[in-house]
Amino acid sequence: MASSKNKLSGFLKWIASGWMLILFFVLFFLFWEYSIPLFDVPRYILPAPTEIVQKGSADIDKLIYYTGVTGLETIIGYAIAIILGLGFGIAISFSSILRRTLYPFFVSIEMTPKIAFAPLFISWFGFGLLPKVIIVVLVCFFPIVLNAILAFNSLSNELTLFHRSTGANPLKTFFKIRLPAAMPQCFVGFKYAAINATVGATIAEFIGSDQGLGFYISIVTGNMRPDLAFAGIFFLTLLGLSLFGFVTLMEKILIPWHISMKRINK
Amino acid sequence: MDQFIKINSLKKVFGEGEDEVHAFGPVDISIKSGEFVSVLGPSGCGKSTLMLMMAGLLEPTSGEIYFDDKSVSGPKNDIGIMFQDNTLVPWRTVEGNIKLQLELRNLDISKYKDKIFNILKSVKLEDFAKRYPSELSGGMQQRAAFCQAMIHEPNTILLDEPLGKLDAMTREKIRSDIQNLWMINKPTVIFVTHSIEEAVQLSSRVILISPRPGIVDREINIDLPYPRDLSVKRSNKFFEYVHEIQEVFHEYGVI
Numbered sequence: 001m002a003s004s005k006n007k008l009s010g011f012l013k014w015i016a017s018g019w020m021l022i023l024f025f026v027l028f029f030l031f032w033e034y035s036i037p038l039f040d041v042p043r044y045i046l047p048a049p050t051e052i053v054q055k056g057s058a059d060i061d062k063l064i065y066y067t068g069v070t071g072l073e074t075i076i077g078y079a080i081a082i083i084l085g086l087g088f089g090i091a092i093s094f095s096s097i098l099r100r101t102l103y104p105f106f107v108s109i110e111m112t113p114k115i116a117f118a119p120l121f122i123s124w125f126g127f128g129l130l131p132k133v134i135i136v137v138l139v140c141f142f143p144i145v146l147n148a149i150l151a152f153n154s155l156s157n158e159l160t161l162f163h164r165s166t167g168a169n170p171l172k173t174f175f176k177i178r179l180p181a182a183m184p185q186c187f188v189g190f191k192y193a194a195i196n197a198t199v200g201a202t203i204a205e206f207i208g209s210d211q212g213l214g215f216y217i218s219i220v221t222g223n224m225r226p227d228l229a230f231a232g233i234f235f236l237t238l239l240g241l242s243l244f245g246f247v248t249l250m251e252k253i254l255i256p257w258h259i260s261m262k263r264i265n266k
Numbered sequence: 267m268d269q270f271i272k273i274n275s276l277k278k279v280f281g282e283g284e285d286e287v288h289a290f291g292p293v294d295i296s297i298k299s300g301e302f303v304s305v306l307g308p309s310g311c312g313k314s315t316l317m318l319m320m321a322g323l324l325e326p327t328s329g330e331i332y333f334d335d336k337s338v339s340g341p342k343n344d345i346g347i348m349f350q351d352n353t354l355v356p357w358r359t360v361e362g363n364i365k366l367q368l369e370l371r372n373l374d375i376s377k378y379k380d381k382i383f384n385i386l387k388s389v390k391l392e393d394f395a396k397r398y399p400s401e402l403s404g405g406m407q408q409r410a411a412f413c414q415a416m417i418h419e420p421n422t423i424l425l426d427e428p429l430g431k432l433d434a435m436t437r438e439k440i441r442s443d444i445q446n447l448w449m450i451n452k453p454t455v456i457f458v459t460h461s462i463e464e465a466v467q468l469s470s471r472v473i474l475i476s477p478r479p480g481i482v483d484r485e486i487n488i489d490l491p492y493p494r495d496l497s498v499k500r501s502n503k504f505f506e507y508v509h510e511i512q513e514v515f516h517e518y519g520v521i
């Protein structure tokens with residue numbers, strides 16, 4: 001009882017604090033809707049929101065299926081990037097040899113726009129799932145690994161002295177001190193990568209594929225159907241938001257103590 | 267009593283060349299087992315540096331430290347240290363932080379249940395055992411850090427300004443707690459402080475350090491009866507000690 005009441009009041013509070021944003025969206029779509037006939041914008045240039053919803057619903061089966069395709073590429077690539085990024089991040093943090101070789105190598109690759117490799121991967125690995133996953137891994141890996149390196153190298157001086165004074169072995173120190181202390185900064189990388197992930201998958205699909213939302217958007221745009229392109233974009237946004245929301249939720253569950261989140265919640 | 271800690275021409279210089287900072291020493295100190303020694307000196311004179319070198323956490327530029335004739339050559343695990351900045355981790359509760367000390371030392375936590383409660387009670391934090399450090403005031407955090415540093419009941423205790431962030435009243439209370447703790451178990455205590463009164467009240471001996479680079483300027487044996495409660499603090503002799511030390515720092519120009 002009490003908890004459902006709390007949930008309700010929490011929801012009301014959320015509405016209360018978010019009303020300006022909601023109002024903004026409502027006004028934004030109203031403006032969009034009514035400025036189309038007002039300025040006589042042709043529908044093959046920019047359709048009205050209601051038309052997007054109408055035409056999009058007619059194509060909903062395809063849209064949902066393609067969301068699944070792009071979603072799968074995104075999630076597999078993102079998960080692999082997290083595993084690799086954390087693994088390399090930890091290895092580089094603890095090995096001075098890797099820090100002097102692999103680390104500068106990663107930093108310099110970080111400067112190249114990874115998406116430029118996409119056509120190459122497609123020509124190497126074909127039109128299927130694999131090249132998209134590789135591209136997603138590529139665009140997600142660097143923010144994760146670089147933030148992980150930063151995270152595992154910035155243990156506070158006091159905590160370093162503290163664990164040394166106890167004589168704890170490195171494994172124990174890692175799991176009880178280093179890993180939890182590094183989590184907040186690691187999540188900065190995870191979140192940044194979550195934003196990159198859908199971008200990577202979409203562009204990879206633009207370049208070469210026969211399914212997925214990126215494929216869909218590029219085809220319908222070619223057919224002069226911006227209404228359907230917007231419907232595709234809507235589902236892409238949904239996908240991106242879900243992934244980001246999931247990571248934020250994981251952050252709340254795994255590191256509820258993290259101060260920056262507490263401050264924002266207050 | 268036998269000589270327990272022996273420090274020979276200990277010196278610390280940070281950095282090299284242009285960036286060189288002569289932080290501390292050379293200094294000779296000897297401490298007997300069971301003594302309560304305060305290290306008193308102005309900010310930046312090298313008190314924390316001395317602590318870290320004694321704990322084996324910082325390598326001296328020159329000189330040696332011996333505990334019971336054994337030279338310190340790496341982190342000492344058989345002592346208790348309370349660092350100047352608190353070592354509470356934000357992801358554990360107060361109780362969890364105290365347990366962290368035990369876990370890292372491979373000690374059996376189940377044997378410490380009562381001790382954890384008692385030490386928290388002695389600093390009036392027993393109701394906050396399940397709270398996170400971010401939910402505590404600065405002074406409460408410092409008290410929790412004190413419990414964390416003491417839970418494994420070390421025989422030698424290094425305290426780096428443990429009462430620095432406390433209000434005057436709590437300070438008075440914890441001082442007497444520290445004094446009681448010392449009178450019962452007679453650990454060897456090295457106590458860094460800025461407060462002259464605190465040093466006189468607690469210590470059997472006060473070591474005065476000059477401004478940076480700190481050297482031992484004078485050592486004063488405090489010949490007052492324990493426990494040093496309010497009546498002792500109001501005695502003339504207490505004030506004479508305080509004045510004597512004030513005089514020294516006045517000469518340095520730090521007060």
Ligand SMILES: Nc1ncnc2c1ncn2[C@@H]1O[C@H](COP(=O)(O)OP(=O)(O)OP(=O)(O)O)[C@@H](O)[C@H]1O
Pocket residue numbers: 280281287288289307308309310311312313314315316350478
């Ligand atoms: N890691 C370091 N690198 C360079 N200089 C240092 C370092 N640690 C301390 N110092 C210098 O050594 C001197 C002594 O520092 P220390 O922290 O021991 O002083 P302190 O007596 O504990 O001061 P306070 O009472 O303010 O804590 C200072 O001048 C400080 O700038």
Ligand SMILES: [Mg+2]
Pocket residue numbers: 313314315350426
């Ligand atoms: Mg200090």
